[in-house]
Amino acid sequence: MNEISLIDTHTHYNSVVMENLEDQIKIANNNLDVSKIINIGLDNRTSEEAVQISLNNPKFYSAIGVHPLYNGEISKLEEIYFKYDNTKIVAVGETGLDTSQDISHQIEKLLESIALANKLKLPLIIHANTTKGSNINANKLCLEIIKKYPSKYGFVFHCFQPDLEILHEIIKIGGYISVGGNITKPNAKKSLEVVKTIPIDNFLIETDYLFLTNTPNETGKATFERICELRNTKKLAMMKILNENAQRLFPKL
Template identity: 30%
Template sequence: MIWDTHAHLDDPRFEGDFQQILENMRLAQITRVTNVGFDLPSSERSVRLAHQHESIYAAIGVHPHDAQGATDATWERLSQLAQEDKVIAWGEIGLDYYRDLSPRKIQQEVFIHQIELADQAGLPIIIHNRDAHQDLLNIVKAHNPKKGGVFHCYSGSWEMAKILLKLGFYLSFAGPLTFKNNRNTVEVAKQVPLDRFLVETDSPYLTPEPYRGKRNEPARVREVVARLGEIRGMEIDEVAQLAFENGNRLFGL
């Protein structure tokens, strides 16, 4: 059993062959996928997908790219969606200083507000972090989510990881773990406690080797699991089982 804990199957790139994607999952023994929202419409799509497919669960939230467009009505509707029975996390939320599509101060305010909303809903959070390590660390230290959370597609150093682990966070590995010369992520993967890691694809993005350049899909999470097994000297099944158990613990399933 393998759990892709972060995907965007509602993306238009999956419209033409969605049933084939589900079949590929079955053949690859991907038994569970978390479909992650990044704004209100995608969060609503995630919830619909989760209700339509037994293997899919939903996360809801506003990505930092979309932070400046959020309104009181957005938060009210997301809080309603958070009560749906297959919604297991609030995300993806966080900071993105690489593209800066929303002003940084607004990103920070919206991130803090969503941590508070997740606390009210009793949900863990899924964190997006790109080129914003110090500000993000400062925020989660001051506003540590009550139900914990995961740093999706972890890209920071081992020094940062140690701080996050002490705060109770999980670290998730995606396609970049398979990229050549990605020394930082490999170093973290070597040392992360076996009860604090998850695996994901971020489909349709971050396609792992040897499929780089093609659209990603949940079946490809096997490549991440296999690479993690190589790094830790473990069998694929053992890595997959640990990641599945860790997901159950974090997301309350």
């Protein structure tokens, strides 16, 4: 058999769902086969848990980070990295900016996260979310920070909020763009433009599982099929490309 299966580059599986792990993976992907999963920490506790999960489950890899809307110490992440076998810790993140709360403290944590990623020689997973009515553009500000304080081992804007101008800027400096279930929504016009525009080598796929609304339309399978359709590419070929991209950005996969 030379069947291949997809790598899901951004998820939040945790201890609550671990008992029915295989079922949860099936639900998240509507039975599409997934070979590898990057499970992402939101704070110190969930980062440590993500590492533990990865050490006990062959499919699982982990990223250690403090999400912009969560509390946690970046220095503790470094302790976690060296406390465990870190061969399956593939990235620092998620980190970034989210305008639903005050961002001054978030910027500090983002800068510390970039420094940690560079020290550990890991890529960075960025969450940039601009809420309605905010006068700060999270994508733009994250990009400015990354330009000034480069993440030397690469970075991805996860669950990218559609903005073609920013997209081109990200690509220019070698960044990756990850898309998830929102491209399956009927009103996702701008996101569809993004899917059509991302250079094929900078393209990643994710479920953001647990955070995705649990409808069958927004699963990994639906997202993957939508990408194939919009890029007019056969499934096997597209899967190969997406997996290669994931392994290029996250060499430990």
